[in-house]
Amino acid sequence: MSLSLYAALGDTSKYVTTQTNITDQLTPVLSIRPKDGVGVLIRNAVNVGDKSGLPIYGKFRDSNGNPLPANTRVALGYEAPTDESIQVVSDPKATIASYIKNSVSDQQDDRKVDAVKHQLKGSKLEIRDIDDAYILVDSSEQIDHTQSEIYFEESALSEVDLE
Template identity: 55%
Template sequence: MTQSLFAAEGDTSEYVTTATNDTGNFSPVLEISPDDGVGLILRNSVAVGQKLVGFPVYADLRDSNGDPLPNNTRVALAYESPTDNQWQIVSVPLANIRSFNEKSITDQQKKDNVDSVKLELEAQGTPEQKAGQTLEIRDIDTAYVLVESSVQIDHSKSEIYVDSDAVEEVDIE
């Protein structure tokens, strides 16, 4: 079953909590932690757009004044298991958020624009091999959407969505 993961103007989906980023370094803005007995599988390929590899993250990131975060803000996905000392970045970071700032979330979802908002899991091999990669988030693990920005996000004015076709909820008991 597909699963929606989002934070939108102060509201969040199941398994998601928000955090305010530290400025100047990659830091979490979303924490994704499945409940006991639940796992989430994040696919490195969603059949939308031209790029075979990657999963869309749609966003409108704003500060406390309602202004967009700077274009040079970077976005990445991180993962942490109980044996890790801290989270590790597991995606190729988006170099900037120009597509988030220049296009509405509806426009980001259009076939001609979606590739510019896809995150790719770090993977080796051909595009076909990379597309087959997944990130398994068990009930004891945590995944994070990170930003690196000179400005802090205000979740009451921001929206972040992971494309639901990229996320599958599974029973792990």
């Protein structure tokens, strides 16, 4: 089943909600929570580019429409009901320079996509209807979702029936 996960210019897809990050801490800016009876599978390998990883395309902007600082860190997080805190499940990107210098359509180009791939710590991330997954950001500025865009590569996503 085809699935889109995104938050763009104040709009979100199903299962997605947005939050404003706490500055200078790795905190959620996007949450994914499937509805009852449905799970979301995010694969670490897609057939675009040369490297393995999960492409996440985006423009991370503040309330003035400026890009978040280049030294902003981005990672994926996961939290099950039994977890005491959010677990980081990808290698954090230490910079968003590739997000700043390339448009979203340029990021999707086969020659540039590897720069926006996030390496999961496993082969996939399974999000059950009782779990939450996140895009986490550590920045000195707060994200403004009405001016930002975040898209998961659709070929890495699928909905699964949990019942």
